[in-house]
Amino acid sequence: MGGSSDTGAARVDELISELRMLRDARGVSYRELAARVTEQRIDAGANPAAARVPHTTISDAFRLGRRRLNAGLVAEIVEALGEDPAAVALWRARVAAAVAAGSSAAPEPRLETPTPEQPVPASDGxxxxxxxxxxxxxxxxxxxxxxxxxxxxxxxxxxxxxxxxxxxxxxxxxxxxxxxxxxxxxxxxxxxxxxxxxxxxxxxxxxxxxxxxxxxxxxxxxxxxxxxxxxxxxxxxxxxxxxxxxxxxxxxxxxxxxxxxxxxxxxxxxxxxxxxxxxxxxxxxxxxxxxxxxxxxxxxxxxxxxxxxxxx
Structure with missing residues (x-):
């Protein structure tokens, strides 16, 4: 049980590291990502008020040490970073598989203090x-x-x-x-x-x-x-x-x-x-x-x- 949990957490960390690299390559800030995801939801027909996503929610998805990760949100982030539909679908599947591998883990405690970025960004990533x-x-x-x-x-x-x-x-x-x-x-x-x-x-x-x-x-x-x-x-x-x-x-x-x-x-x-x-x-x-x-x-x-x- 512990091995499955550790494997799932490791795979989630790998995905988050790749997601960080992708954002770094695009040079997009968390606030801009949040705005893009909100715009995507509105374009898809969501109510503007309900579509809004805080930038803190976006930044939290990039935090290492998580045991769970929202596959749908990651897919939205990847799409907002300019990836094509095939890549978005692959990311969604990979996140879902990683989370499933660690589904037996205990619920993750909610951390209110964000983990600092590494290295210190000079200009939005x-x-x-x-x-x-x-x-x-x-x-x-x-x-x-x-x-x-x-x-x-x-x-x-x-x-x-x-x-x-x-x-x-x-x-x-x-x-x-x-x-x-x-x-x-x-x-x-x-x-x-x-x-x-x-x-x-x-x-x-x-x-x-x-x-x-x-x-x-x-x-x-x-x-x-x-x-x-x-x-x-x-x-x-x-x-x-x-x-x-x-x-x-x-x-x-x-x-x-x-x-x-x-x-x-x-x-x-x-x-x-x-x-x-x-x-x-x-x-x-x-x-x-x-x-x-x-x-x-x-x-x-x-x-x-x-x-x-x-x-x-």
Whole structure:
């Protein structure tokens, strides 16, 4: 009897450890998880008042040392973390099997004091080490894009793949930090114009990040591409005034040729031509960048996802 109980408790702890790793990979806080689970229940037809789940209930599901675990709640949590229906069903079955293995155990005492997380999270689930590594990786990816773009005619930008990736994996503030670091680096290099335009990275990081974490717009590729299109509108609304008022309408890039082409074909004012060109190129650029970042994020999450146990 004791052996069965110990086995069941050990299996529950294993599942909770995997669940912690999954949440850590997604970078979602307990409060955000609670909001997502509540939203899922409402979408399924539950009464809003009855659907609400406290964040303490969610955090309690991640507490090690439990003998029992609610399979339905775990399934809801896993779904809220972006897993597909097959993975959700597998989690539900594994939790039910683990609880059944320890069903002969004595009732678990209710602990009101939550067990502290390990390690101390830096930003809604990511450790400080992972957060810093993620931001550095984002800066390097953006730098790669700025290097490749001139080789392609210097028309597009391709300088925000890292920002979009960090937004998906680390959230809005980590993504905005990528832009801030980029501004500092450009200023240290004496590239004032590049530093001014890097302000768009900060705004893009916030929009991508809040869209991905708060509104779940990174749950599918079409949603994230739509979000990326909105990012293009936001960044273009910042870049156009900088181009017109700070640079006098000339960027010394391939965009100037497109600007002149639009003026020659339509006869519109320079400011209008700049707006048309920037908005169009930005839209194409951000959608491509969003698709690349989404694909990389999927690969990273798969690499961080715990491997399923044989016989589970």
């Amino acid at each position: 990511l450790s400080w080490g992972r957060l810093v590594a993620l931001i550095v990786a984002g800066v390097l990816l953006n730098s790669t894009g700025k290097f490749v773009n001139p080789l392609l005619g210097d028309v597009f930008f391709f300088d925000m793949v890292g920002t979009a990736l960090v937004a998906i994996l680390g959230g809005p503030w980590a993504a905005a930090a990528v832009g801030v670091v980029f501004i500092v680096v450009e200023l240290l290099k004496g590239q004032v114009v590049a530093a001014v335009f890097s302000v768009t990275m900060v705004s893009a990081g916030l929009v991508w990040g809040f869209g991905a974490t708060r509104f779940r717009l990174a749950a599918t590729l079409p949603r994230f591409l739509a979000l990326s299109a909105f990012v293009a509108v936001v960044t273009s609304s910042i870049a156009v005034p900088i181009t017109v008022f700070y640079l006098g309408g000339s960027t010394d890039r391939g965009l100037d040729g497109l600007r002149d082409l639009v003026i020659g074909m339509t006869g519109v004012h320079t400011e209008v031509a700049i707006s048309i060109v920037n908005a169009t190129i930005s839209l194409i650029d951000k959608v491509i960048v969003g698709a690349i970042a989404y694909g990389v994020a999927v690969l990273v999450r798969r690499a961080l996802r715990p491997a399923p146990r044989l016989g589970a």
